[in-house]
Amino acid sequence: MYKANIYVTLKEGVLDPQGEAVKKSLHVLNYQGVSEVRIGKFVEVWLEAADQETARAELMEMSDKLLANPVIENFRVEMVEV
Amino acid sequence: MKFGVVVFPGSNCDADCYHVIKEVLGQEVDYIWHKQTSVAGYDALILPGGFSYGDYLRTGAIARFSPIMPAVIEFAGQGGLIIGICNGFQILLEAGLLPGAMLRNSSLKFICDTVHLKVRRDDTAFSQLLKQDEVIDIPIAHGEGNYYCDPETLEELKRENRILFTYCGSDGEEDHAFNPNGSVANIAGIINKQGNVLGMMPHPERCSEPILGGMHGRKIFASMLQFMQGVKC
Numbered sequence: 322m323y324k325a326n327i328y329v330t331l332k333e334g335v336l337d338p339q340g341e342a343v344k345k346s347l348h349v350l351n352y353q354g355v356s357e358v359r360i361g362k363f364v365e366v367w368l369e370a371a372d373q374e375t376a377r378a379e380l381m382e383m384s385d386k387l388l389a390n391p392v393i394e395n396f397r398v399e400m401v402e403v
Numbered sequence: 404m405k406f407g408v409v410v411f412p413g414s415n416c417d418a419d420c421y422h423v424i425k426e427v428l429g430q431e432v433d434y435i436w437h438k439q440t441s442v443a444g445y446d447a448l449i450l451p452g453g454f455s456y457g458d459y460l461r462t463g464a465i466a467r468f469s470p471i472m473p474a475v476i477e478f479a480g481q482g483g484l485i486i487g488i489c490n491g492f493q494i495l496l497e498a499g500l501l502p503g504a505m506l507r508n509s510s511l512k513f514i515c516d517t518v519h520l521k522v523r524r525d526d527t528a529f530s531q532l533l534k535q536d537e538v539i540d541i542p543i544a545h546g547e548g549n550y551y552c553d554p555e556t557l558e559e560l561k562r563e564n565r566i567l568f569t570y571c572g573s574d575g576e577e578d579h580a581f582n583p584n585g586s587v588a589n590i591a592g593i594i595n596k597q598g599n600v601l602g603m604m605p606h607p608e609r610c611s612e613p614i615l616g617g618m619h620g621r622k623i624f625a626s627m628l629q630f631m632q633g634v635k636c
Contacts, residue, residue, distance in 0.1 A: 334553075335551060336506065336509070336551075336585065337506075338506070338507050338508070338509045338511050338549070339507060339511065342511055387465075390464065390504050392502075392503060392504040392551075393506065
């Protein structure tokens with residue numbers, strides 16, 4: 322069994338209205354050092370696979386196909402055997 | 404002509420679309436449940452608005468893999484007319500039938516309003532009963548209608564004249580002040596290269612009868628009908 326942490330983030334240049342609003346709120350809370358906030362998604366996936374390579378290949382495929390939208394998002398897959 | 408309204412779990416404008424086709428245009432229409440796998444026998448498809456799969460993950464992301472979608476994609480490839488409205492537009496984007504993606508409205512608010520749209524072309528299957536540069540009034544209702552595409556795609560859309568509707572002022576000014584959601588280039592609706600697939604955020608089915616305060620939406624459905632009748636004759 323493998324456990325993956327998949328980080329989905331907005332591509333550079335794609336406006337993040339949510340991140341902007343949170344940044345403003347942090348400024349209101351007096352965290353004046355905050356210059357940028359970008360909000361993404363964190364997806365945990367547990368899966369069975371024949372070996373590590375197969376698991377990674379499947380995770381990359383599912384991220385590209387469904388978990389992230391490559392038009393606006395990047396993703397990064399971290400994986401450990403559990 | 405026979406229309407099909409594709410119904411996903413969470414669609415909520417399906418009955419409005421069905422009503423317009425049946426009662427306003429007087430055409431044949433069926434609901435097509437998303438678990439069906441064929442669209443044989445239909446002349447045109449409508450992907451209605453709503454919140455398919457609760458907008459989980461991303462709007463349209465899960466609906467895009469519904470069992471009906473391979474048939475919808477094949478239908479598009481064969482030149483069949485498809486209109487995706489609101490969530491239907493989002494599904495078409497996720498399915499790759501139209502380019503780009505939807506982001507959260509720049510205001511972060513769900514917007515329910517009536518807006519002005521500029522008709523950029525009157526020579527498409529969806530707009531032949533409208534007039535070029537005409538301003539039409541049409542309701543919007545969305546939280547994620549902030550159309551995004553990269554600069555190259557935007558160039559391509561412009562070059563190929565595929566931006567059909569833009570948000571504008573009452574005199575047709577395509578100014579940022581009249582952009583309700585932050586969409587690039589005030590885009591409200593685009594068509595594919597072949598011109599047989601339209602995605603639009605505003606709801607033509609909500610302004611197709613006088614009792615609802617407007618008739619501009621009817622012209623979009625009636626254009627589709629006229630286009631298909633012209634092809635069949």
